[in-house]
Amino acid sequence: MIVAGHQPTYLPYLGFFDKMSKSDIFMILDDVQFNKKDFQHRNRIRIPEGWKWLTVPIVKEGKIPINEILINNQKINGKPVWSDTHLRIIDINYNKTPYYESYIEDLSKIYNRKHTHLADLNLSIIQYLIKAFEIDIELVYSSKLGFTTTSSQRIADIVNSLGGDTYLSGIGGLDYLDQSVFKEIKVEYQQFEHPMYTQRYTGFEKNMAAIDALFNVGSIPK
Template sequence: MKKIVITQSNYIPWKGYFDAIALSDEFVIYDDMQFTKRDWRNRNIIKTSNGNKWLTIPVEVKGKYFQKINETKISDKKWNIDHWNSIKANYSKSKNFIDFKDFFEELYLNSTSLYLTEINFRFISSICEILKIESNIKFSSEFKLKEERSERLADICLNLNGTDYYSGPAAKSYMNEQVFIEAGIKVHYFDYSGYPEYQQLHGKFEHYVSVLDLIFCEGKNAVNFFKFSV
């Protein structure tokens, strides 16, 4: 059995994203896809005393042009400083902040790449290091992709000798499962319900915030609040 997960890169994703990486044998960042505005590609949520706050990396978007995620450029070179200042202001009182302060400060201040894909990968791989996730990570650009979406995904699985493909529940609306069946690949959909809660700052518990929240609040115990990889 070889488990494959294929999904777009996100900026400082929520815990479910890293849970999926940990579950997979091969995790493929699907950055040949079109960049979508007001999505998770270049932004995510942190908790603050004034409620949830979006941290957004400013990017260049060329109108209705079909712009791939891996073609998307950063438009403000000071975004990293602003984001780090927001994180410090809102998580400095969390019980594990001091343990990770230097790690994330260096990560943010040295994240100066021009391309969003490179920024996202830098954060994803660094957070995997903290969480001790050792799954192999590849990019879709390493593969010769077919035209139809389900065929592309199935073909990547075949190239990686995958037997089982895991996807988010939203994919049920467009996935052509017959393509996978014919390729001898089993399709599974994540169920993101039932995650255990942990002690957060700033009021009511929120599951769908950046994994940074979990790391600063629970530190090395963060993986105990994963669901699929334990």
């Protein structure tokens, strides 16, 4: 049985769902430390000039796990609440794509809930995209498993507890995973080649948020 996992990122890119589709169980690592330089509160969408960051404003104090990060839902410098801004930018750049009308209503409902925690927002979007992309996967949440070990050992402990015999890591795991702790678990690395598909604007920008593919082609491109 193949187990993979990832932090709950904001508007994940296609590689996130590629790893998920190649797994039997997918770990949502929701209690690892928040990293503002990662994609946990931001991601990119396509615009005429190339791409643009969409960033969720957060309230952050110290080194805390992702599932404790609060969203700043207040107006900043008199500007609209971030969720309204994100929806407006998404609408401007995707309202003429083939599948926009099929998905924007349900996606808008997620933004309009005014989540207080970043992890809850991200998970709502992830769960919606799992359904939209028709991925059959079992999700587990690291925060509910009770392990106190850290780093590679913690991943190995979780995989063991789930009965996994294979751990599918992102390619970045080559730089940090301690394979010696996996013992009877086979470690494999994701080989993700970004698919090409027709985007609204001229040219192609890869590694956009997965909603780019959803609105343009209605599925995960092969």
